[in-house]
Amino acid sequence: MFAGTLAWLLGIVALQSLPELPSLFWISPLPLVVLLAWRCRRCRCLAIALTGFVWALVHAYWVVDRVLPLQLEGADVEVTGRVVGIPEYDAGRLRFRFDVQKLSHQGLTYPSPGQIRLSWYRDYQQLGSGEIWRVTARLKRPRGFSNPGGFDYEGWLYREGIRATGYVRSDVRNRRLNAAGPRPFSIDRLRADGIRRMQAHLEGAEFGGILSALALGDRSAISAEQWEVLRGTGISHLMAISGLHVGLVAGMMFGLVRFLWAGWPGASRWLAAPRAAGCGAILGALGYAALAGFSIPTQRALIMVAVVMGAVVMMRTLQPTRSLFLALALVVAWDPNAVLAVGFWLSFAAVGLILWVMVGERSAPALRYRWLKIQGVITLGLFPLMALAFGQVSLVAPIANLLAIPWVGFVTVPLTLLGVLALPVNATLAALLLQIAHYSLAVLWWPMEWLAELPLALLRIAEPPFWSAVLGGFGALMLLLPRGIPLRGLGLLLMVPMVVLTAHPQPSEGGFRVTLLDVGQGLAVVVRTANHTLLYDAGPRYGDHFDAGSAVVVPYLRSLGVDRLDRLVVSHGDSDHTGGVNAVRREIAVGDIRRAPNPGESLLAEHCQAAMRWEWDGIEFSVLHPASSYTDPAAENDHSCVLSVRAGDYRVLLTGDIERFAEAELLRNRSGELRADLLVVPHHGSATSSSSEFIALVRPKMAWVSAGYANRWGFPKPEIIARYRSAGAAVWTTAQYGAMEVAVDPRLGFGVPRLWRLKSQRYWSATFGGGG
Structure with missing residues (x-):
């Protein structure tokens, strides 16, 4: 049972790890290979693994084929559909899921992509679950930020079955068609x-x-x-309907029904009390899962309850471990995308660890302390997975859960x-x-x-290399072995690399690394030397509860193991550069702040002025603009702090939102210091910046643009991209490639840039999410 389940799981995981889906033509012989492998007893695990791979592939093709046509991206389309789930009202915005029944544009009807996620910002109306609406919306394929350490929004949308996102446009034709929908019960x-x-x-x-x-x-x-x-x-797992709660409700229903059934004269002659209790437990779990809207975690829990209680109803003896393996196999068969969720691995690993304790300890003293031991075993056993997935582990979790769970x-x-x-x-x-x-x-x-x-x-851990987390997992299992097992203590050594190593390359001695983060329509750049970290801008603020600082910058810094910024440079006062500053200052210690002398700026910091210089670990930082005499109050963008970072003969130039007036000022006063190998393009590639004279003097080999995907300003402008390319620069944008990072060595120069969207690409981002 174990070998077959493991093979089935590995086959599905193998498919979900692919950057692109293989052609159905090339895998068409696989069913024949499966049949031949099954005939050989030693090859049956291979046959099961291949079957899992094919099953996940068929499911993936069924999902990605239902995608928004590219020609409809950014267009105003008429969408008719049913409101699904519970609409969320938050800070002047309504957000809801919409099951599309009809999609049309300019008189043409297109196939429904399935469920989409819409926001309604102005003059929104009250929506009810199950209502049929017709709205004018602007849609795009699922797209999210792509950053190391960041939340995979595209992957979440894919797992949730959401085929497109967008927002409702102001239109007099937006109206409710049917208040109750076609079904009276919902x-x-x-x-x-x-x-x-x-x-x-x-x-x-x-x-x-x-x-x-x-x-x-x-x-x-x-x-x-x-x-x-x-x-x-x-204990965050306790504060939502999860597998634990579904299991508890099932257990309580089992006990209640069995007690009542046993007290009902003659009932046991019709149906044995355990079988009736098993049916009651399944119905109780089903009802509780329905209250949660049959969310994906509750679906997993429901299948697990059905396996265990189904065995009771059918009067079959099923060992706990066999129940676990059968439930796991059924869960991934029902939804092959389940393996993409961290919760899947945490829930099954936790149940397995609990069974480890329950089966292994049978003496009376052991039973007395079993609950305490379970908490300790779960914390130790899940440590590698928690460190890899979240970069943090709660050290007080055993005590907290000991109190909170019961x-x-x-x-x-x-x-x-x-x-x-x-x-x-x-x-x-x-x-x-x-x-x-x-x-x-x-x-x-x-x-x-x-x-x-x-x-x-709370113990925070820099993102470990994947191999070290796997090694740490083996180490944790070794530590959980019974006492007296030889080399049991070696498990502790196996867990050390996971804690002390990081998956992110470190700057070389005398060199630095620069990372342009993907924050949408804004800017955030991290510069790291051997012992110092600088943040240049912190991205935009998108709403009352969402900004680039908390969603992108802080997770990235924590994945590096950085808990203190030596310096924060705020180029100027525009919200797409300052929106995340407060979140960064709240979560990360900041040594000092430098900002451009923008009129009306309330941030307490030293002004950023030309001729400021400092050196960290052999790396020279120079402020080139604005000069102390520069006082044009009308052009806030032109007040941007321009920063040059140099290692040996190699330079990076950070320019904020300067426009042509400031560029001309730099050409007059700092022409000898403008030459740079890497230029973060001014003002996101707008037509008001990047003059031909400026580009000719900087002569960048690489031009990086921070701009939001399909942003309403059309940045970077095509003529600006052409201007840089004609000057011999390679132009890359965060909208296309996500976060971009490069190492600079004073002897070797620039390394090969790491483009995060390509590095982390999966098949849903390549075809379904429209990856670059």
Whole structure:
């Protein structure tokens, strides 16, 4: 069973790791190979692996074939469809999923891409789950930032089955076609009604958002401060409907039905109590998963419950480990994309570790401390995976989970569910139950806050090389072996590389590395020397709860293991350069700040002025602009701080948003210092910058442009790209290649640039996401 399941899983993982999907023509002989391999007993695992590969390939082609036509990207299209899930209202924006039924443009009808994700920014209307709407929208294929250490938004959209994103345009033709939709019953409408009723009873309650997440899978109201406590204590998995909760509900339903069935005279003659309890457990898990909208994690948990309880109903003896392997095989058969989610690996690994403890310890003293041991084993066993996936591990998680799991599972969740079930029946009883559930969270919260504030509560780890995480996994398993096993202590040594090494190349002695991050329509550049780190701008702010600082810059710095910036340079005051500054200063210690002397700028920092120079580890930093006498208040872009970074005879020039006036000023006053091998193109490649004279004097070999994908200004302008190419420069944009990084050595010069979108490409970003 183990070998077959492992082969099936490896076949699916192999397909999901490909940068491009293989042609169906070239793999058409595979079914024959599978049949031949199956006939050989020693080759059956190979046959199973190939079957998993083919199954995942067929599923992938079915998904990527339903894609938005390229000619519709950026066009105003008429979309008719059904509102799916629960619309999210947040800071003047409505965001919702839309199941497209009809897609048309200029009188032509196109095949439906399936589900899309839309935002409605101005004059949005109240939407209800299941309603049919016709809206005018501007769509694009799924696209996200591509950065080391960053969240893979494109991969998340792919896993969620979202084929396009976009926003609703202001149009008098936007209207509701059918309030109820074609189906009178809708789980989404029941969930939306439950959330509305809960919010009415818990208005202003501190933990109302967590209760809503526990009962109905809606996490939108959990505050950022609460998320920090949850992550710091390692209990964030408890504050949403997850596999643990589904399992607890199934277990409680099993016990309740068995107790009631045993007390019902004659019932056992019709159906044995364990079999009835198994049916009740499956129905309970099914109902709870429905409350979560059948999210992907709950689907996994539902399959696991069905495997275990199905064996009980059919009166089959199924060993716990066989149940685990069967559930794993069924989960990835149902959804081959499940292996792309970190939660998949964490949940099955956690269950496997629990079984390790439960099966291995049978003595009375061991049983007494089993719950404590389980928490320690899970923390140790999941350490490599947590370090690789999140770059942090909560050291207080064993204690926090020891307290929180039984409290939330046996007190908060039952009270919350009973309160939700009572909402349509007895509002007074529902309010009482929800208030008690809220109080139970308040009781739990103060020790969680105390644990999260401990100095070593959260261990942050630089992104380790993949091989070191695999080695660390073997090391953790060795440490979990029974005492007396030879070389058991070697496991600790195997875990050391994962903690001390990083996947990111370090600057050479006397050299530096420069990284242009993909922040959309904005700018953020990181320069690292052997012992120092500088950040030049911090990208834009996209909304009240989303900015490039927290979403891109901070995760990248943490993946490097950088917890302190030696200097932050803010080129000028435009929001697409300063939007992430506050998030960076909040999360990362900053030595000092230099900024251009922009009028009205409130950031307390030393002015950035020409002739400023400093040296770090043999690398020379020089500010070339603005001069102290430069005082044109009307041209804020031309106040941008221009920074030159030099190692030996090799230079990088960072120019902010300077335009032709500032370029002319530089040509007059700093012509001898403008020559650069790498130029970060001024003002995102706008037509108001990059004059022919400026380019001729800089003579860059590489011109990097930071610009958002399909941005509304059309940056970089085609004529600007042509101008750089005619001057002999290779032009690369973050919109096409994601984050870009290059090493500069004073003896060897520039290394081969690392283009992150190409380095991390998967088949959904190449075909489905429209990767560069």
